[in-house]
Amino acid sequence: HDSKIGEFSVISPRVEILGGVNIGKSVYVGARSVIKENLNIGDYAMIGMGSVGVNSVADGNTVFGNPARIIKKTNVDA
Numbered sequence: 001h002d003s004k005i006g007e008f009s010v011i012s013p014r015v016e017i018l019g020g021v022n023i024g025k026s027v028y029v030g031a032r033s034v035i036k037e038n039l040n041i042g043d044y045a046m047i048g049m050g051s052v053g054v055n056s057v058a059d060g061n062t063v064f065g066n067p068a069r070i071i072k073k074t075n076v077d078a
Contacts, residue, residue: 006027010028040057042076044059
């Protein structure tokens with residue numbers, strides 16, 4: 001409820017997105033991930049399979065794990 005998913009984003013099977021989450025454009029969320037409420041997931045970000053998002057993710061970053069941690073930073077020029 002009250003979450004927004006940007007265009008061209010991929011939400012894989014069995015992902016749980018709690019309330020008030022803002023997912024940017026061209027985001028990939030891997031299967032069985034959980035995204036905690038009231039977070040922002042930036043444009044072009046990637047969330048690995050089975051990850052638990054407890055913090056917002058900046059544009060272009062790749063996160064993975066429980067809790068999800070940055071494993072790759074990418075400079076995104078819009």
